[in-house]
Amino acid sequence: MSVVTDVILTGGLEVESLLSEINRFFEEQGCRGLLLIDGRQVGGGKALQAAVLIGAFNHLDREGFLEHLRKLAWPRWSAERVRLFIQHEYDECGFHEIPIWS
Numbered sequence: 001m002s003v004v005t006d007v008i009l010t011g012g013l014e015v016e017s018l019l020s021e022i023n024r025f026f027e028e029q030g031c032r033g034l035l036l037i038d039g040r041q042v043g044g045g046k047a048l049q050a051a052v053l054i055g056a057f058n059h060l061d062r063e064g065f066l067e068h069l070r071k072l073a074w075p076r077w078s079a080e081r082v083r084l085f086i087q088h089e090y091d092e093c094g095f096h097e098i099p100i101w102s
Helices: 013-017 019-027 062-071
Strands: 004-011 051-058 083-088 096-098
Touching (some): 004 013, 013 019, 013 051, 019 062, 062 083
Antiparallel strands (some): 004 051, 004 083, 083 096
């Protein structure tokens, strides 16, 4: 049975520079990773001033993904800027912000 989890990861440009490292988690599980939204092709006529990564995953190992994110070599200011939002397929409340660093 499929149980889909939608994932949005946002932050500054450091998120974009770590994309391949972030996606290693998914690739090791045999699936495509998060996709980077092209900041020049959004509404409003201006480019995004942030990185936005999105994806939808079947049976996401949320704790494993969080642990993977925590182990990456983030710049020290990233904890203040990077945000993770998750929505489960049957969640009627929409997206929830998930703390990466406690």
